[in-house]
Amino acid sequence: MKFLKVFFAFIFLVSFKSFATSQVSDYLIIKEDTLAIQSNPLEGYFKDHPIPGKFITSISSANWRGYIAYFKFLDGKLVVENIYREIYKENSNGKADYLLTSIYEDVFGTNSNFECNYYSGLLICPSGKILQYVPMGYSSIYESYNLMEIKNGVNLKSKKFNAEEFHKFKRDYFKYFKRTEEYKRKAKDFKETIQSDLSNGLYLSENPGIGRKNESLKAKEAEFKADKQVDSFMFAFLNDYMKTIEIPTN
Structure with a gap:
């Protein structure tokens, strides 16, 4: 599929940092189905009401949030059904057992x-098969x-896409x-991080006359590469910033 080739050429320009690992999903319970979610509704809440460190998993590359949340709709409103931390315990065979322990009351009360x-x-x-696995955030491509x-917690509307339709939707939303x-704010933050890494880790040329690193040239090339990578990074994590099914025109 042509769009997949374009997508991954775009994605792999990204500077791989802490998000460069597939992430454990939160989940949405709808009747008998439990659906993985490629978005994390509690992150905004926890910015203002942080979970005490003792109640979350030690943050790993596969679960930077440190928790797994389950949601459902109740009278059309999105609610938290439960929230867990991951625990690994050694069993009698010396292997690690993976357990989920609820921290709901510790976080939200009774x-x-x-x-x-x-x-x-x-x-x-x-849903469906993974058409292409990408070990970064929620970037893997699925069939549908x-x-x-959701607006202020209320379920307004829904729409289904196949893989190609969803990728087109993301491209148009990104525009x-x-x-x-x-x-502009997020891109500035990403650029500063990427540019700092490139400047610290990449020496571009040396002056053969005096044997000193050309710091000015190094900084200029770092800025050029950072500019090219910012869009790739922002597109890869666009799920966090898409708010509506209908793309705004203003």
């Missing part, structure tokens, strides 16, 4: 079904997708996103 009325965005639920638009102030 009231069940914590309402996500702070959250507005897309729940992106992939179900997108659900809009690049015009926003949010993109």
